[in-house]
Amino acid sequence: MDEMMKTCITEKDLLRQILLLETLANHQQMTSKALATLLGTTERTIFSDIISIRQQLPPHWSLAADSNGLSLQTSDSLPVSQLWEIFFPQSIGISLLKALLFSHSVGTQGFIQENGISLETLRRHTLKLNQTLVDFSLQIRVTASKIVVEGNEINLRLFYHRLLLPYTHNNYFFSEYTIHESHYYEFLTALNKNKLDIDVEQVFGTCWFFINTIRIKANCRIDDFTFNVTDRFFALFKQPLVALYEKEGVYVETSEHFFSFYCFLESWNYNNHWSPLIRETLTSYATICQKATDFVLLIDDTLQLDLAHQTRLIDNLSLLLIKVQESTKLSVQFQSEYQDIRDFNYPQLVSIDPLITDFIQQHFSKTAHLQQSIAMTLRLLIQQARLQADPVIAKGLFVFQGDPAWKVYLLHELKDYLGRRISLAAAEPGQLTAGSLAASDFILSNFPIESANCPIYYLSMVPTKNELSQVTELIQTYYLNYR
Numbered sequence: 350m351d352e353m354m355k356t357c358i359t360e361k362d363l364l365r366q367i368l369l370l371e372t373l374a375n376h377q378q379m380t381s382k383a384l385a386t387l388l389g390t391t392e393r394t395i396f397s398d399i400i401s402i403r404q405q406l407p408p409h410w411s412l413a414a415d416s417n418g419l420s421l422q423t424s425d426s427l428p429v430s431q432l433w434e435i436f437f438p439q440s441i442g443i444s445l446l447k448a449l450l451f452s453h454s455v456g457t458q459g460f461i462q463e464n465g466i467s468l469e470t471l472r473r474h475t476l477k478l479n480q481t482l483v484d485f486s487l488q489i490r491v492t493a494s495k496i497v498v499e500g501n502e503i504n505l506r507l508f509y510h511r512l513l514l515p516y517t518h519n520n521y522f523f524s525e526y527t528i529h530e531s532h533y534y535e536f537l538t539a540l541n542k543n544k545l546d547i548d549v550e551q552v553f554g555t556c557w558f559f560i561n562t563i564r565i566k567a568n569c570r571i572d573d574f575t576f577n578v579t580d581r582f583f584a585l586f587k588q589p590l591v592a593l594y595e596k597e598g599v600y601v602e603t604s605e606h607f608f609s610f611y612c613f614l615e616s617w618n619y620n621n622h623w624s625p626l627i628r629e630t631l632t633s634y635a636t637i638c639q640k641a642t643d644f645v646l647l648i649d650d651t652l653q654l655d656l657a658h659q660t661r662l663i664d665n666l667s668l669l670l671i672k673v674q675e676s677t678k679l680s681v682q683f684q685s686e687y688q689d690i691r692d693f694n695y696p697q698l699v700s701i702d703p704l705i706t707d708f709i710q711q712h713f714s715k716t717a718h719l720q721q722s723i724a725m726t727l728r729l730l731i732q733q734a735r736l737q738a739d740p741v742i743a744k745g746l747f748v749f750q751g752d753p754a755w756k757v758y759l760l761h762e763l764k765d766y767l768g769r770r771i772s773l774a775a776a777e778p779g780q781l782t783a784g785s786l787a788a789s790d791f792i793l794s795n796f797p798i799e800s801a802n803c804p805i806y807y808l809s810m811v812p813t814k815n816e817l818s819q820v821t822e823l824i825q826t827y828y829l830n831y832r
Contacts, residue, residue, distance in 0.1 A: 350367055350371060350430075350433055351512075351515045351516075353481065353511060353512055354433075354443075354512060354515070354516070355367070355368075356480070356481045357440070357442045357443055357446060357478060357481055357512065358436070358440045358442055358443060359440060359441055359442035359473075359474040359477040359478060360439070360440055360441070360442075362398075363436060363439055363440055365388055365390065365394075365398065366398045366401065366402055366436070367433070367436055368388055369384060369388060369395065369398055369399075369402070370402065370421060370429070370432060371429070372384060372387060372388070373412070373419060373420060373421035374421050374429040377420060378417055378418040378419065378420045379418050379419055379420075380417075380418040380419070381395045381396060381399075381418070381419060383418070384419070399412055399414075399419065405435050406432070406435070407431065407432070407435065409423055409424045409425040409427060410422070410423050410427070410431075410432065411423075411424075430515075430516070430519070433516070433519070434519060434520060434521050437519075437521045437522075438521065441464055441466060441470070441471070441474045442474050442477065442478050444460075444464060445460065445471075445474070445475070445478065445489070445496065446478070446509075446512070447521070447522060448460060448496075449489070449496065449497075449498055450509055450522075450560075450563060450564075451563060451567060452567050453497070453567055453568060453569050454495045454496060454497045455495065455496040455497075456494070456495055456496075457471070457491060457492065457493060457494055457495055457496055458493075458494075460496060468491075468493070471491060471496075472491050475489045475491050475496075482498075482500075482508065485500070485504045485505070485507060485508040486500050486501065486504050487499065487500035487501075487504055487505055487508060488500060501572075501682075502564070502569055502570065502571050502572065503571055503608070503679070503682050504682060505564075505569075506560055506561065506564060506571075507682060507683065509560050510556055510557060510560055513556060513560070514552070514553065514556050517552050517555065517556050517559070523559060526555075526559060529555060529558055529559045529562065529597070530555050532558070532593060532596045532597065533551070533554060533555040533558050533593070534551070535596075536589060536590075536592075536593040537549065537551070539589060539592075540586075540589060543589070544624055544625070544626045545585060545586070545589070545624065545626060545627065546624050546627075547617055547618075547621065547624075547627065548617070548618040548620075548621045548622060549613075549616045549617055549618060550616045550618060551616075553615075553616045554612070554613060554616035557609075557612035557613070557615075557616065558593065558594075558609075558612075561594075561599075561601075561605075561608070561609055561612065562594065562597040562599050565594075565599045565601070565605065566597075566598075566599065570605060571604050571605050571608050572604065573603055573604045574604050574676075574678055575678075576604070576607045576675070576676050577675070578607075580675060581630050581633055581634075582610075582614065582630060582671070582675070583607065583610050583675070585626075585627075585630060586610055586613060587606070587610070590606065590609050590610055590613065591606070594609065607676070608679070611672075611675060611676060611679050611683075614672060614675065615672070615683060617668065619661070619664075619665045619668065619730060619733075620661045620664075620665065620733075621661070621664065621668070623664070631664070631667060631668075631671075634667065634670075634671055634674075637667055637670045637671055637674060638663070638667050640666075640670060640712065641663050641664075641666035641667040641670060642657070642663050644666060644704070644708050645657045645662050645663050645666065647701075647704055648662075648701055648704060648731065651700055651701050651704065652700065652701065652735065654735070654738050654739060655738065656731075656734045656735070656738055659737070659738045660733075660734035660737050660738055661734070662730060662731065662734040665730045665734070666727070666730060669723075669726055669727070669730065670712070673713075673719070673723070677719065680719060681719050695728055695732050697732070697735055697736075697742065698728060698731060698732060698735065701731070705724060705727055705728065705731075706724075708727070709723055709724055709727070736770065740769045740770045741769070741770060741771065741772045742770055742771070742827060743770070743771045743772070743790055743791070743827050744771075744772050744773075744774075744790040745767070745771055745772065745773040745774070745790060745791045745792065745793060746773075746774060746775075746776040746781070746790075746791075746792045746793070746794075747760050747763065747773055747774065747775045747776065747793050747794075748775075748776050748777070748778055748781070748792055748793070748794035748795075748796050748798065749775070749793070749794065749795050749796070749808070750778075750795060750796045751795065751810055755810075756775070759812075760773070760775055763793065763820075766817075766820070767820075767824055768824065768828070770827055770828065771824060771827060773793070778796055778798070781798065781801065790803045791803050791804045791805070791806065791823060792804070792805045792806070793806050793808055793820070794806070794807055794808065795807065795808050795809060795810060804823070806819055806820060806823060
């Protein structure tokens with residue numbers, strides 16, 4: 350289950366059962382003792398939770414137990430996310446968020462009676478929810494008569510989009526999702542016919558369409574804000590978006606109209622293959638495209654690469670800058686949706702960090718509150734292009750003594766297993782010298798090696814699952830490298 354959704358489940362016992370199921374979903378089998386230790390509880394509580402969960406599991410799911418431990422099983426290869434629908438209605442916090450999604454306010458007495466709780470219990474759960482909402486500058490206020498969310502409507506929609514995006518196909522929140530989905534796909538198909546085709550994140554965009562229509566129907570409108578009504582991209586998609594929302598009986602106008610466009614723009618994929626019409630419109634942002642081009646050429650000079658021609662980095666940076674130019678206000682607010690994206694470590698970009706800093710200070714000096722998120726996105730886009738153009742960042746030597754046919758086969762399998770970011774080559778023991786490898790490189794071997802200035806991972810003649818797991822741990826340091 351997504352981490353944000355977990356923070357909105359305000360019941361300790363319920364959350365523990367979810368974590369138990371999630372743990373079993375990620376392991377073939379675990380003992381009750383191991384589960385208890387991992388979840389910080391007792392084996393007795395684990396057994397009690399197992400009994401409760403078994404009584405609620407839908408068809409084709411089971412919790413099996415034998416002398417080796419517990420396992421979560423499904424007879425139909427179903428996704429574990431299906432199980433969360435069991436727990437959502439049991440959480441007061443989730444039930445309250447669902448009610449507030451579809452209405453400007455919720456009657457306190459009606460909610461209390463429907464959920465069989467007291468006013469004090471409701472306030473206690475609301476207090477926990479507000480700890481999550483504070484990151485979006487939102488707070489739920491409970492009075493004796495009604496429950497409302499205090500804060501900017503844009504921030505509220507951003508919160509719901511971030512919360513519900515992983516659950517768009519979940520019937521608990523989106524009982525009419527398939528209808529909205531079909532309307533959104535028809536919208537995308539119509540764009541293609543009109544030569545406005547764009548590679549988009551379809552679920553991302555459909556979720557925005559769903560949330561916007563829900564809030565507008567609930568008469569929860571976005572306050573007016575300044576935007577460029579003559580913007581070329583907005584002009585291209587203005588009428589198609591009107592037609593899309595009209596299918597849901599909603600007419601978007603003024604700021605609501607531009608907001609729907611900006612949500613659509615946010616769904617555009619990077620590394621996009623622009624149609625001629627989109628390409629023509631993109632190049633009309635001449636100043637932005639020139640800034641992006643000049644910046645990429647500076648990067649190329651420093652890294653001695655050709656990202657300008659080998660990757661789509663110029664297009665990607667242009668799109669990022671256009672998003673900011675379209676509406677700095679929305680750019681700032683939309684970044685709150687991604688607060689849980691971790692800060693990654695990019696040692697390959699250390700030499701261009703001054704370039705990134707100078708670029709941000711030069712072009713975003715008046716929007717200091719946006720600089721950190723822009724820097725994160727810039728690094729993600731540059732690192733992706735960097736690894737696309739020059740993917741090998743580590744060297745491994747395969748020192749293996751055995752049948753030549755088996756050796757060449759195993760080397761081929763390990764190369765595919767390690768991925769294109771690592772160069773693995775065969776070597777003989779006599780070829781190992783003191784300076785042949787750097788500290789960041791490694792050796793895979795079934796032959797005893799007395800000393801080396803890099804890690805050595807030993808394999809059996811036929812590598813075991815445990816040995817391959819160790820190799821997996823090894824390569825993880827070269828992918829999604831966290832600080």
